[in-house]
Amino acid sequence: MSKKKKPSDVGMNKTGTGTAPIQAPLTAQGAQKTPRTSGTDFQRSLASTHLEYVRGAEPLGTAPPPTSLKGAARSLIDLIQGKKTTVLLDKVGERLAFERTGTRLYDLLLVKHELQGTWDGGPTREELKQFRDEELAHLHLLVDAMTQLGGDPTAVTPSADVVAMESMGIQQVIADPRTTLAQALHAIQVAELADRDGWDLLIEVAEGFDQKALSKQFRQAAREEEIHLMRVRSWTRAHAMLEGGVQPTAK
Amino acid sequence: MAVDLTRERGVPIDKQLDFHWRDLCRLPTSKLNDDAFTRVRIILMNGIEAESVGFQHTMARHRMDLRRELALNRRIEHHQQTLVNWLLPVDLSPLETTLNYEQVAIEVTAHVAKHEPDPYLAQVHRFGLLEDFDHLYRFAALGDRLFGLDANAVLNSYTDIAAGRPTSVEHRHPHDDLRNPYDKRSADPLSKIHAMTILAGEQQTRNYYMNIGPMFADPLARQLYAEIASIEEQHVTQYESLLDPEETWLEKWLLHEATEVWNYVACAQYETNARIKEIWQRFADYELGQLNFVMELFRKLEKRDPFEILPQTLPEPIAYHNHRAFVRQVLADEVDLRAVDSRFIDGRTEQESSETLLYRKQLNSHGSPSDTVAAGYVWTPGTELMATQEGRAK
Numbered sequence: 318m319s320k321k322k323k324p325s326d327v328g329m330n331k332t333g334t335g336t337a338p339i340q341a342p343l344t345a346q347g348a349q350k351t352p353r354t355s356g357t358d359f360q361r362s363l364a365s366t367h368l369e370y371v372r373g374a375e376p377l378g379t380a381p382p383p384t385s386l387k388g389a390a391r392s393l394i395d396l397i398q399g400k401k402t403t404v405l406l407d408k409v410g411e412r413l414a415f416e417r418t419g420t421r422l423y424d425l426l427l428v429k430h431e432l433q434g435t436w437d438g439g440p441t442r443e444e445l446k447q448f449r450d451e452e453l454a455h456l457h458l459l460v461d462a463m464t465q466l467g468g469d470p471t472a473v474t475p476s477a478d479v480v481a482m483e484s485m486g487i488q489q490v491i492a493d494p495r496t497t498l499a500q501a502l503h504a505i506q507v508a509e510l511a512d513r514d515g516w517d518l519l520i521e522v523a524e525g526f527d528q529k530a531l532s533k534q535f536r537q538a539a540r541e542e543e544i545h546l547m548r549v550r551s552w553t554r555a556h557a558m559l560e561g562g563v564q565p566t567a568k
Numbered sequence: 569m570a571v572d573l574t575r576e577r578g579v580p581i582d583k584q585l586d587f588h589w590r591d592l593c594r595l596p597t598s599k600l601n602d603d604a605f606t607r608v609r610i611i612l613m614n615g616i617e618a619e620s621v622g623f624q625h626t627m628a629r630h631r632m633d634l635r636r637e638l639a640l641n642r643r644i645e646h647h648q649q650t651l652v653n654w655l656l657p658v659d660l661s662p663l664e665t666t667l668n669y670e671q672v673a674i675e676v677t678a679h680v681a682k683h684e685p686d687p688y689l690a691q692v693h694r695f696g697l698l699e700d701f702d703h704l705y706r707f708a709a710l711g712d713r714l715f716g717l718d719a720n721a722v723l724n725s726y727t728d729i730a731a732g733r734p735t736s737v738e739h740r741h742p743h744d745d746l747r748n749p750y751d752k753r754s755a756d757p758l759s760k761i762h763a764m765t766i767l768a769g770e771q772q773t774r775n776y777y778m779n780i781g782p783m784f785a786d787p788l789a790r791q792l793y794a795e796i797a798s799i800e801e802q803h804v805t806q807y808e809s810l811l812d813p814e815e816t817w818l819e820k821w822l823l824h825e826a827t828e829v830w831n832y833v834a835c836a837q838y839e840t841n842a843r844i845k846e847i848w849q850r851f852a853d854y855e856l857g858q859l860n861f862v863m864e865l866f867r868k869l870e871k872r873d874p875f876e877i878l879p880q881t882l883p884e885p886i887a888y889h890n891h892r893a894f895v896r897q898v899l900a901d902e903v904d905l906r907a908v909d910s911r912f913i914d915g916r917t918e919q920e921s922s923e924t925l926l927y928r929k930q931l932n933s934h935g936s937p938s939d940t941v942a943a944g945y946v947w948t949p950g951t952e953l954m955a956t957q958e959g960r961a962k
Binding site: 377378420421425471472482485493 | 599600601657659661714716720721784785787949959960
């Protein structure tokens with residue numbers, strides 16, 4: 318039986334013009350010879366089309382209403398002080414959605430790890446499981462935080478909606494049975510990068526709202542996420558170096 | 569509000585070629601702020617228009633004498649479909665859109681089943697209802713377990729998320745999906761409109777799943793879409809078989825237009841978003857114009873009164889509210905029903921046909937995606953992960 322190909326092996330990748338030495342120049346020639354369509358400044362047209370829509374656009378959505386009297390009262394007090402509690406709730410909602418999806422992403426990574434194995438300097442099952450469990454713990458922390466703040470932990474906040482859209486490609490890469498564990502880890506690295514910054518921002522916003530106890534808990538979560546990012550980086554780096562047969566440069 | 573079809577003229581058809589791209593491509597609705605029933609109406613009317621366009625294409629292949637009229641009417645229907653379907657926003661992911669598709673199937677079919685005057689036809693609708701109900705459950709489980717998605721966020725708590733007639737036992741031999749058609753001479757016009765509405769909805773659902781199934785990377789998701797798309801094809805076969813094949817082309821065309829008027833009027837009546845309501849009202853008037861156009865053709869070519877086919881007043885429209893109690897009752901009473909030919913049997917006491925049993929066994933021979941994805945699944949607010957004790961602070 319032939320050995321399974323790796324992404325770094327040469328194969329029949331047909332996407333570049335280099336693989337069509339006869340046809341590609343003909344295509345280029347055809348494009349040059351055919352009269353150009355009437356020219357307008359595309360950037361300007363793009364901007365003016367967008368402007369038409371932006372003018373009439375409502376936001377993607379707005380903040381959900383508080384679910385408790387306590388939450389409503391807090392919002393009012395903050396408003397009097399010139400602060401908008403919904404911004405804090407929105408950021409909590411964003412992290413919550415991220416951690417919830419993140420848990421499922423690590424579930425998929427565990428499946429891939431079981432099926433494909435690892436490499437020198439790559440992840441162990443135990444580490445992936447630990448990170449998965451930490452994502453879940455972060456979810457519970459954020460659910461409790463949202464409830465404590467008088468928000469609805471089942472609601473999709475506007476920022477949660479945005480990160481869901483941002484994350485769609487990440488899930489597809491990890492779930493695709495054709496991607497390697499290294500490719501899937503690259504996708505989770507993108508998620509962990511965004512997550513790290515997301516936690517930093519949440520901590521800052523929470524402190525701005527004097528939520529000292531919460532921000533302390535958020536800092537602990539952020540430290541764990543920092544480790545996730547560091548470790549994922551080291552796995553993908555180790556893989557790239559091993560695969561390329563090169564030595565890592567000293568940092 | 570009763571619509572008198574003998575008097576309402578709508579917008580003349582030659583005034584309906586007034587679309588432009590900015591008109592067709594409007595700002596979409598809000599996934600977060602718009603009501604789930606707004607999405608239900610958009611999805612249903614996209615299906616209604618798709619069916620109209622498809623029907624008018626098929627008719628044109630058989631009626632040389634009406635090609636020009638069909639081409640004109642169909643172009644308008646196509647652009648109506650564009651405007652309506654483009655109201656769905658991009659942040660409503662394909663899977664979330666799927667959840668709203670199944671919500672359409674449940675809530676609209678429940679209304680139809682409840683108000684259907686013919687007991688046999690009502691049974692057919694209830695039978696399909698419990699299958700779509702189960703599909704929602706399976707897709708909800710998929711979303712939760714693979715994406716961390718809470719289906720209820722787009723269902724707005726209107727519709728139960730629970731197992732129905734298990735999808736894995738819905739697979740039937742094609743002959744067991746064919747039902748008895750209504751008799752065009754004696755059937756209540758509402759029965760015909762009902763059948764056409766649900767047929768359009770199921771057909772668009774099949775088409776949608778066939779388009780987006782391959783857009784999922786996860787093999788379990790791809791298998792689930794393949795499985796449920798297959799059931800939707802069964803449903804299209806079922807509902808299509810309710811239509812009397814003896815209806816003439818023009819009778820069918822008349823009924824299509826009347827069905828469209830009936831549906832747009834209901835949408836306008838119940839719509840809570842003012843901007844979208846205006847679209848439903850505009851298109852109700854367009855469909856009235858198209859209906860009158862076809863009525864004239866009917867008079868001229870069949871030399872008959874269109875009101876031999878059509879009701880003079882439109883029947884009561886779809887009530888866009890949830891039907892939780894009705895669905896639960898049907899579930900309790902009929903989840904064990906199966907189908908053999910055009911009959912419904914109690915699966916606990918009577919066996920399905922050997923053809924169906926063989927067919928199902930073959931399809932499920934490498935496992936059942938719908939059983940796998942939803943094994944032990946109970947919908948929980950905020951997803952299954954919220955209910956787990958794992959990871960909770962001690």
